Amino acid sequence: MKEYSNTKFENKGWRPFHKLYACCFFILTISCTTTKKSLLKQNNLASETSSYLLQHAENPVNWQPWDEILYRDENDNNKLVIVSIGYSSCHWCHVMEKETFEDKSIADLMNEKFLSIKVDREENPDVDKVYMTALQLLTGSGGWPLNAICLPNGKPIYAGTYHTKKQWMQILENIQKRYESDPDQLSELAEKIAEGIQSVNIIVPPEETKPFNNSFLDDPVKDWKQNLDFNYGGEIQEKKFINPVKLDFLRVFKTTTKDSLLEKYLNLTLDKISSGGIYDALEGGFFRYSVDPYWNLPHFEKMLYDNAQNIGTFSDAYKENPKPIYKDIVYETISFLKKRMAANNGGFFAAIDADNTSGEGGYYTFNKNEIEIIAENNLQLFLDYYGIDFEKPIMEDLFILKKIYPESQFTANKKITEKRWKKLKEFWEYNIKQITIDRDFPLVDNKIITSWNALAILGLNKASQAFGEEKWLLQAEKTFSFLVDNLFKSDILYHTYQNNMPKVVGFLEDYVFLSAAALELYKSTGEKYYLDWSVKICDIIIDKFQVKENPFFTYKMKDPLISKVFDLNDLTIPSSNAVMAHTLFDIGQLLDREDYLNRVQSMLETIQPDVENGISYYSHWASLYVKYAFTRHEIIVIGPKAREFSREIQKEYFTNILFQQSSVASELPFLKDRYSENETLIYVCKNNVCFAPEDSVEAALSKLKSFETQDKTPNSRNISIYDINLN
DSSP states (O other): OOEEOOOOOOOOSOOOOOGGGOOOOOOOOBOOSOOOGGGGGSOOOTTOOOHHHHHTTTSSSOOBOBOTTHHHHHOTTOOEEEEEEEOTTOHHHHHHIIIIITOHHHHHHHHHHEEEEEEETTTOHHHHHHHHHHHHHHHSOOEESEEEEEOTTSOEEEEESOOOHHHHHHHHHHHHHHHHHOHHHHHHHHHHHHHHHHHHTOOOOOSSOOOOOTTTTHHHHHHHHTTBOTTTSSBSSSSBOOOHHHHHHHHHHHHHHTOHHHHHHHHHHHHHHHHSTTBOTTTOSBOSEESSTTSOSEEOOEEHHHHHHHHHHHHHHHHHSOOHHHHHHHHHHHHHIIIIIBOTTSOBOOEEOSEETTEETTTTEEEHHHHHHHHGGGHHHHHHHTTOOTTOOSBTTEEEOOOOSOHHHHHHHHTOOHHHHHHHHHHHHHHHHHHHTTSOOOOEEOOEEHHHHHHHHHHHHHHHHHHOOHHHHHHHHHHHHHHHHHSEETTEEEEEEETTEEEEEOOHHHHHHHHHHHHHHHHHHOOHHHHHHHHHHHHHHHHHHBOSSSSSBOSSSSOOSSSOOOOOOOSSSOOHHHHHHHHHHHHHHHHTOHHHHHHHHHHHHHHHHHHHHOGGGSHHHHHHHHHHHSOOEEEEEESTTHHHHHHHHTTSOOSSEEEEEESSOOOSTTTTTOOOSSOOEEEEEETTEEOOOBSSHHHHHHHHHHHHHHHOOOSTTOOOGGGSOOO
16 A cells, blocks of 8 residues: 555656566665764654654654765665655555554664665655656656665665565565675666666757647647546546646636537536545545545545645636635635644645544544434435435445535525524534544644745635635735745745744745746736746746756756756646746746747747647646647736726636736836826737727726637537547
8 A cells, every 4th residue: 555646657768677676766864963873873853843754753763864965974884775755644654654663673673784764755855756756667656655775875776655564574684685695786776776767857859849839739638538537527547636737727728729528527527526525525625635536535634735726726617617616615725724724924834634543534534423413303404415325434434524515506405594504504513513622633744835835825816816805815925925034045945944944945846836926926916026026036946947958947956866857747736847937938928038938938849749748747838838829918907996907807717818917107018108197007918919908897808808709719629528438
């Protein structure tokens, strides 16, 4: 068993090695506060700030925290190195800890023969990315806990995920024997694995590129449709992730091309998610993934990056299709974030564990007797509203609450008055609270991660636009202020904030997502302060993360492990390079920065074969191709009432719009010489050519929609569902 990883690996001609040595590399080392070798003979995690590392501080294993330098220097006995990677809310990490790492016989062997290092993947994602690449190279899949055994130089000779005590003991004994009897063979293997990791990160621009025309994405999307689940939503697979970055692209593409089949698919997917167990009807918010293909049985951990992105996805869906259930979900999810994951300083915590003392999902599930107590005399009504069937428990004798219907629809169908429903719902919620109040809430990992908080800013900003909630925009601004005030020091952005201190120098995703968040705040507020921040961060990225061999940016600023890593795949979060390309493209147009636009052109030309051959893993890149390939419009709002007009315009869903506003005079290219103290004007432009301005939102939107209608052809791209091979 393992914690499922929603990742993809493309084998670039490098063959997996023998199962015995299955994967995982690692260059390791780690940190204590002193270099005294005697300290390596004890568990040194108690002084760490990571919740995950602290969970292992009482293990009999002599765990050491991560440090790139110390153990290269202090491992005088040339012990093999164990690198065990996980995170605080990982269920199978907890299982392996209890079964294996708390066992004295296992600990005795690890302490005698190995140097053992614990890594929090959320604290050191650079380490995790390298190991995960190796694991996928050798096994074709990935997951956590990720356990690697490495040579003293840090290069891996074995890697796997969850192991039972018996399996782990056998693996350690076999590899140690091989290390003693034939170290040269293991050295040869380690070199091949390292070469494989390096080869995956060699990026060669194509000799020829195809034009960025409006049909380039047709065939890739057509191929992707073969893997879309038109019965239950999401993609056809045993476990279902929501993958907002993919859904966002499909919405852009179907709206731009008038693809009615994708429209049905998106509505189906969001409806299934809304009414499934993956959404927490108890407290709001989304669980990480569903362990079944029907969205019913969740894996109960909650991650900030999931919920932040889902807020944005459902907000965009509501703009286009204002279903009450979408609105309920956005409001409830933001309420959940503020209740359970918000720090007092403006930041948001990283994650909530799946387990409490009762086990996985113990906080969120109820047995039949508890449900009968909660519902009292209205049992059937309760069962209907929360989608409970006593004949179908989700596991053993337990049930989960689901949000089957929006409240307005349910009360209308049941002919319940608003007054009665309010009283009934309050009664149920009181009874639920009486039960859950005696349960311990799962562990909240209180790391504040810069990149994930930037995603929260983006989600809150989208929600504020869709629903006109100024308080959410203010929260987004507060979070941005917290990040730049506390994690940006002397032009260095830090990755996490723990124990009131910044920790770990930031990675590309931290810089890129924060720059993107600043740009979107600029579009919502018109405050040039945010645009300046976005440009400043972009220029730091170009200075610190660019490489000579390709147009992309490396994940780590300097001193990479084994190989430079290029974050290009759009997976559970969009690739940092794709987000950077979007940001450079928008700023390039706003500020007429030809250097930014040339960089974007090179990035798109280089990534083009990957988008064409595997678009579902490059969907945020594909969204940028839409910006290039289809007619783009600009909306410029300038004048004293710019904020007021902009709020109304931004309630609409647009696919290829560059938006800019200002309530004061400005010298920026689109705004120069357009300000008037006496009126607020809205310019609708097409490919930088602006037409006569309008003085009302209604007139401007009417003009924009007429332009979009002219630009879009009939639905020649539509494919009948009968043309798709669903087998």
